[in-house]
Amino acid sequence: MAKPHQSRAVIERIRPEVDGGRFPIKRVVGESVEVDVDVFGDGHDAVGCVLLHRQEGEAEWAETPLVHRVNDRWRASFEVTKIGRAEYTVLAWVDRFLSWVRDLKKRSATDPDIGVNLRIGAELVESASLRARGELATWLREKAAFLGGTAPTMERLATALDMELTERMAAHADRRYATKPGAAHGIVVDRPLARFSTWYELFPRSLGAAENRHGTFRDVIAQLPRIAGMGFDVLYLPPIHPIGTAFRKGKNNTTTAQPGDVGSPWGIGAKEGGHTAIHPELGTLADFHALVKAARSAGIDIALDIAYQCSPDHPWVKEHPNWFRQRPDGSIQYAENPPKKYQDIYPIDFESDDWQELWQAMAGVVKYWIAQGVTVFRVDNPHTKAFPFWEWMIGEVKLMHPEVIFLAEAFTRPKVMARLAKVGFTQSYTYFTWRNTKAELTEYLTELTQTELREFFRPNFWPNTPDILPEFLQWSGRPGFVSRLVLAATLTASYGIYGPVYELCVHQPVAPGKEEYLDSEKYQITRWTMGGPNDLSEFIARVNRIRRDNPALQSDRGLVFHPTDNPEIICYSKHDAASGNRVITVVNLDPRHVQSGWIDLDLAALELEAGRPYQMEDLLAGGHFLWHGGRNYVRLDPQVVPAHVFRARQHVRSERDFDYFL
């Protein structure tokens, strides 16, 4: 389209973009993409430019006019309406007609050259008529004839400056020399659950009703009402596959299992099968189908764990020894992080010469479970597998199944985590688990929501996982479990907990200074009894209901931190402009003491009028308050509720709303 030599318009700094367009941005259906771009030409000529966008594979681009804002920066938005992949780019050209109209307005009607100028315009309109069709072509041809004709100058000037002409000319601008960037920018468009999701993780085998009975999928089905009642919409299960016996780990991660030890679900593969088999004690494939179906009825997606690693008993080890790294003694290299050894685990060799068959087999695992009705996957340690594999596999899977969601369980260095999100992971685990102070939370959330990370990295906050009982929760007691849950649930649109240990405030580490749970369910079956003073189930249900009722909490855009004069009190808000929904959260980060202080709400950021009062409804504790101005006092007792979650409304009726007031 563009002839580079005659293309005088310049396009620079398209935003959003990820690594110069190398990776797609992410959105969910119904979200808008707001694009900013520098566009300019040489000299004084006016430029025309449009934002082009389409679903990938479509032949035609949709166009949205870019609007100039300041300093040669233009903006336009469009909405993504279909899951899959979309793309956008920009087209710009030096627009002779626009320049002509702009200049004509500045010319004097008595300029002896005005006749020639009108004829120049007539030629531009005439040639646009050749690009137009049907009635519009005729209309333009008539205008051209009139402009170049013999009617009085003032009449021709009026015709030239008529907005209708400008608008119709814009539709047929001369784009012969338009500039277009090399490649369009991609967008992965996901279903809404990718943005707003509430996860619950449990070990099915701990759900056996009777002592010594291994829990099953049927037991999970029995738990669904409780889980749905708490407001969760994703139920994530650790690996459900046969567990190896070679080098099986014992209770509390001991290296030699005792008879009866159940082993770690992540030690995948045994004589019964590998990644596409089901651990016999959990049930049958039919049971699994029943679980998926029952969960769906309860509004819950079942999420499976994808852990690309094999126990020494995994069928692949025998069938495809070249998918693993061989040692000179003919044995297969187990996982290690010297001096630690994980002899129950064989890592995949991504440099294998047989990589093509290997990759197909690994993608086949995901495709198999999709065929069983699973569309959400939590991927174990993706940072220890090759990035090019993820980019290919996730792309390949989402081509046919764009509804699929992949959560990256990577707790590693920041750039590695970002890269995983770039290559395709839908959501990502984060450092939230270890961010406790006001400064840490503010800095981290600012990075997640204000930098380019927000275009491709969707955080999913977990206050605990089977691998991590954070130090804070070991000593904070119930108030700490409550405050961490409120933070996770209101800071980001996706969060999850590992239960029932979370609801029950279980806080014993395996040893002082360790973040492993004592008697971890990773290595043994545990019976849980719900209820009692520490059971947070009802509180969690309330928090998740608040999330569901308030659109502001369903997105990470619009997060703003507000100053407080007490370092133990954090205050932030989320604002959803479309619905006008505003949620202001205040949390006492100190689980041991009552804390009070002044907060300074940024009313402008909340689009609250400074001069008028506004109503604050405490969605957690109940109660309505009328606040005036930004500065307000709060006091939070961790033994009662360590947080306020307010909904702010300004449309409070007053006498001024009545006509006769004035």
Add this chain to the structure above:
Amino acid sequence: MAKPHQSRAVIERIRPEVDGGRFPIKRVVGESVEVDVDVFGDGHDAVGCVLLHRQEGEAEWAETPLVHRVNDRWRASFEVTKIGRAEYTVLAWVDRFLSWVRDLKKRSATDPDIGVNLRIGAELVESASLRARGELATWLREKAAFLGGTAPTMERLATALDMELTERMAAHADRRYATKPGAAHGIVVDRPLARFSTWYELFPRSLGAAENRHGTFRDVIAQLPRIAGMGFDVLYLPPIHPIGTAFRKGKNNTTTAQPGDVGSPWGIGAKEGGHTAIHPELGTLADFHALVKAARSAGIDIALDIAYQCSPDHPWVKEHPNWFRQRPDGSIQYAENPPKKYQDIYPIDFESDDWQELWQAMAGVVKYWIAQGVTVFRVDNPHTKAFPFWEWMIGEVKLMHPEVIFLAEAFTRPKVMARLAKVGFTQSYTYFTWRNTKAELTEYLTELTQTELREFFRPNFWPNTPDILPEFLQWSGRPGFVSRLVLAATLTASYGIYGPVYELCVHQPVAPGKEEYLDSEKYQITRWTMGGPNDLSEFIARVNRIRRDNPALQSDRGLVFHPTDNPEIICYSKHDAASGNRVITVVNLDPRHVQSGWIDLDLAALELEAGRPYQMEDLLAGGHFLWHGGRNYVRLDPQVVPAHVFRARQHVRSERDFDYFL
């Protein structure tokens, strides 16, 4: 080289880069390029990476090891040694040998697997020996045999961990799966004058010794001692071509010339010729050659003006009417900015269908003057010509003549100016001309020297030009001319003045509120008489000598602003780490009043030890001072000298330097 599927190393965010590598960075011979890059792999494996660089066109890359700094960010530097175009890129790979050595250090010598581990290393060394040649190959093969042999474990461990082995293995790392970015980043390597230059502009026709005699190239030759004496190394002449007579401008830019009016040199082209001809009254081509030669002897480069526009009398107008835009009445479109008309100027039509021949002709102008010995060009209004032309033309010219320097005279919007620098201009005019306050200067210089602009945009500061007598100079008197000169000369490594009006402090505008000179030399011949109380020649000579003596002033790197407690006093320093040269400039920005105040030197930025005194030599006024600590008092009287230019030295000998002191 890279097989994307097995390439596990990631390369991101190479810096410097301009628009993702679309444009080259700029350096001069002898400067270093410090490259920062994110490199990482998946998992725990170590990565190896090198910076590759070469002169463009060379077959082999030179390699510099990248050194890890923090957070997966690596750095390496190299020096550019040859003018022309160079390039750099990064190569990274997951390094199995490095991982093996690192892990081996953490293993226990009594680990039953230690034997297998040593054999793994033996295999890695063996395969490296196949990539090596000659003696090194033999050496590696022997080491491999030893590692995999039967010698005592401790001896084999010692051999494995020997640094010599690691170093030699690094030279033959397994790069089969190395990752390399798509395209290398370019570097335009210029001669030193591109970075450090001191320009003087004058109108040759004003140099006629006798009244009513048109100045000539011979008169310019006569001026060379004066100009060289003031320390200038570039002498820039307005266009030297025949001047058109059609619509010639009269004195003070009146639209009708009177008999005898000489016209504007920018009205290029007459019956005597166009852009490759010489205005007969200036002399002959032989005279011009003599000027170029004499200037060179005086250490001065002659810079010509390239103004791609034509008077109606230019030969191109008749020979190539299709290089201009035709109007419907058959006339050619003159330049205009409605309602203003510039009927003496025909702009080039860059959308001409005959663009190829047109571009060749325009490049031919530059090539012609290069053949006459000119290697510096000041390009008039480049922002009104198409960017693709500049990119092509400058690239084309510098391919054969990498020594050529192009200064862009663009006073326009910031992104347009930046784009011109990106597409190839060596130096650029700036907004300095209108930046007067401490805040304005600090902000602007910070942008120029601390953002990515510094990689491709070389500022050239002009306190005045024939088009601009800034408002400040109209009322500031001699002190203002002095302070603006000191600022220009010490803030950036390249600056220039238009004289002799500058040395003589000429400050009459054509009308109040205008920035045009009264009786501008653009439209008439003016006789100048040097000397008198306002003649700044000697002062300028002193400032330019300071520039020549102090390497810190010859680069824009290392500029730091220091706080002062008086808004009229600005303080900044430049530091050249290689020579240890430090220059601290303090300027009173108020030309009317004595100003005094405290400055807080950032001693760390200057690499001055806080606990020891340092010597400050005032290079402008003379005198040595011993300062202690960062906080010092200054007082500047604009009627004496409104500035200090200090050289700071800390190696002041004291009794502590003697051995017997301790």
